[in-house]
Amino acid sequence: MELDLLPSQLRRELEKSYNQVPPINRILVRKLIQNAFDRPPEEVFQSFEPDAFAAASLGQVHRARTMDGREIAVKVQYPGIRTTIVNDIQLIKNLLRPLDEYEMMVTALKEIEERLLEEIDYCREAEHAAFFARNLRCKGFRVPEVHPQWSTDTILSTGLAPGQPLNEWTRTEQDQERRDIVAQALQDMFLHSLYELHCIHADPNPGNFIVDRDLNISLIDFGCVKRLEKGFVKNYAKLAGVAAAGDQVSYMQVLKSMNVLKSRMDSKTEAEIGRLLYPISCWFGRLFEKETFDFKANQNFFQEARELTKPLYRYRKHADINPHFIFLDRTRYGLLRIFEQLGARVKFRNPYEWEKG
Numbered sequence: 001m002e003l004d005l006l007p008s009q010l011r012r013e014l015e016k017s018y019n020q021v022p023p024i025n026r027i028l029v030r031k032l033i034q035n036a037f038d039r040p041p042e043e044v045f046q047s048f049e050p051d052a053f054a055a056a057s058l059g060q061v062h063r064a065r066t067m068d069g070r071e072i073a074v075k076v077q078y079p080g081i082r083t084t085i086v087n088d089i090q091l092i093k094n095l096l097r098p099l100d101e102y103e104m105m106v107t108a109l110k111e112i113e114e115r116l117l118e119e120i121d122y123c124r125e126a127e128h129a130a131f132f133a134r135n136l137r138c139k140g141f142r143v144p145e146v147h148p149q150w151s152t153d154t155i156l157s158t159g160l161a162p163g164q165p166l167n168e169w170t171r172t173e174q175d176q177e178r179r180d181i182v183a184q185a186l187q188d189m190f191l192h193s194l195y196e197l198h199c200i201h202a203d204p205n206p207g208n209f210i211v212d213r214d215l216n217i218s219l220i221d222f223g224c225v226k227r228l229e230k231g232f233v234k235n236y237a238k239l240a241g242v243a244a245a246g247d248q249v250s251y252m253q254v255l256k257s258m259n260v261l262k263s264r265m266d267s268k269t270e271a272e273i274g275r276l277l278y279p280i281s282c283w284f285g286r287l288f289e290k291e292t293f294d295f296k297a298n299q300n301f302f303q304e305a306r307e308l309t310k311p312l313y314r315y316r317k318h319a320d321i322n323p324h325f326i327f328l329d330r331t332r333y334g335l336l337r338i339f340e341q342l343g344a345r346v347k348f349r350n351p352y353e354w355e356k357g
Contacts, residue, residue, distance in 0.1 A: 082120055
């Protein structure tokens, strides 16, 4: 999400990870299929391409044709990934233990670990995909069908999504109006998911949005999905309104009610934190000031946010972590960075977060 902070050569390499990574050995892929189905690939599928055509977070994706002639995408999980995740999280906990903020950070790590372990359960991912296929009511969006007969807890087979991954589409599509349409569709999908479904696709990797010629978008990779409590979503809806209104007192009250700031602090500290948070709320509120926000015309938008948040670091002991925010903020911020890459003009005013007058 912060690729602009890195040298251009490194940035280009990291961008490949959106949907490309070095593949695992062909022989190992064959063994994984054999272990999952108790049969070799040629007995499970009419044809199976041993070379992956895309990366998929904690696995890789292969083209295959079923015995009845259907073209499908088969996601194969990297072997041993569960052990790697558990060991890495424990290592980070051990490194953080001496810090004063350890208890707060452990709350965040627990949330991250839970989502990562969900992501390697392909049966759960299939349930997530089915949920969005049934309930996502956004024009122009598709969710590829899951094929349970060719899926296990480590293998997931779905329909192939037509089009290009968003990062590739962005490099070739120069028409500003078409870029705006795609950006607005992603914004509207996020709002519908958050406020109507209370459940968001929480991996805003450009490789997870496949755009076709008619600007239909296939939403793929449902490993990272975050369900949110109704009360939390109701409070979260207030943030944009008070930010756009520049209401510092209400902004502080909402953050306290959502367990982002500790309720007990001396009046001087609270006033200072409020003074530092006010311009940050105004920064977010800028998205709602006009009918559309033009990212191409506001190229310093994210740099401004970085500068505004730096002084808050010294007050970190007065902060709490509401785990709901971790993947919600990741998703919303990730989409904003995508809109920046598109140079898009996006309408942020919406009936959930904005009231005229």
